[in-house]
Amino acid sequence: MIPIILALMLASQTANPKGEEILNQMASLYSGADGIILVMKSQTYSKVFEETTSTTIAFNFNPPDTFYYSSDYEQVLGIADTTWVLSKKHKQIQKKLTESYLKPTDFIINWNNHYVLKNYQKGGDFDKFDLVGKEGVSPSQVRITLNQERHLRYIYYKDASGDDVNIRLSQERLARTAKIHLINIDIPKGYQLIDLTE
Numbered sequence: 001m002i003p004i005i006l007a008l009m010l011a012s013q014t015a016n017p018k019g020e021e022i023l024n025q026m027a028s029l030y031s032g033a034d035g036i037i038l039v040m041k042s043q044t045y046s047k048v049f050e051e052t053t054s055t056t057i058a059f060n061f062n063p064p065d066t067f068y069y070s071s072d073y074e075q076v077l078g079i080a081d082t083t084w085v086l087s088k089k090h091k092q093i094q095k096k097l098t099e100s101y102l103k104p105t106d107f108i109i110n111w112n113n114h115y116v117l118k119n120y121q122k123g124g125d126f127d128k129f130d131l132v133g134k135e136g137v138s139p140s141q142v143r144i145t146l147n148q149e150r151h152l153r154y155i156y157y158k159d160a161s162g163d164d165v166n167i168r169l170s171q172e173r174l175a176r177t178a179k180i181h182l183i184n185i186d187i188p189k190g191y192q193l194i195d196l197t198e
Contacts, residue, residue, distance in 0.1 A: 019120025022127055023111055026150040031109045035176035036061040038169055042071070045164040057167075060177040061105050068180040069103075077183050078103065082197065084184045092192045093183060107131070107144050108152055115142065126153065 030036060038059040045052045059069040067078045075086040083098045106114050115131035118141075126145050133140040138160065145154035155167040187193060 016117055016120045019117050019127075019129060020112075022120075022146065022150065023117065023129060026146055026152065027109055027111055029150050030105070030152075030174070031063075033063075033174035035063065035174065036105065037171075037173040037175060037177050039171035041168045041170055043166045044159070045166075047162065047164075059103075060180055061103075062176050062180065066180065067103055067105065070181070075181060075183050076103075077181065079184075082184075086183045086188075086191070091190055092194055093187060095184070095193065095195045095197055097197055107142060107155060 036059070038057075040057045040059060041054065042057050043052055043054045055071045055073060057069055057071045059067070061067045065078070065080045067076075069076050073088055075088075077084045077086075078098050081098050083096045085094045085096060086092075087094070111131070113134075114137050115133055117129060118132045119130040121128045125148055128143060128145050131142045131144065133142070139157040141157065143154075143156040144152060147153050151169075151172060153169050155165075157165050159165050
């Protein structure tokens with residue numbers, strides 16, 4: 001009898017129809033938009049160096065498969081299955097497969113293709129969701145926070161180095177943008193292109 005009770009308790013913690021309904025409403029809101037323009041403040045805390053670095057990220061997504069974002073350190077362009085990452089520090093552009101690169105739309109559009117809802121909490125004007133990645137998904141755990149209108153406000157996860165990453169959205173427009181810098185064509189002088197897709 002006790003194992004059955006424990007199984008029911010575990011199922012009630014992980015299966016949350018209300019939380020999934022809210023996440024699906026969020027996904028519908030963003031996937032129905034002509035495009036997504038976000039401005040985010042990212043703070044990364046390194047346990048190794050015991051320091052926090054901050055940067056502002058401008059993110060643009062034009063459906064169905066083009067995204068671009070820029071920060072103080074890098075620029076990233078994704079078109080279909082290919083992503084180019086421009087590192088200002090290393091003066092290089094790496095060409096990669098898009099599936100290996102994390103982007104904010106992975107948490108909001110078709111979230112359940114990448115993650116499973118582990119926990120849902122209602123807190124005042126916000127809803128918090130703990131997501132666990134499906135096999136091979138990185139980061140493996142993500143916490144997102146939505147406001148009452150089902151708009152994304154915060155993202156938290158640990159990156160590949162184990163650093164804590166906190167992202168706060170400061171601006172949002174659901175529209176297409178023409179401000180996508182084609183770093184795959186317009187390569188800055190002195191930068192090296194490294195193809196990691198071969």
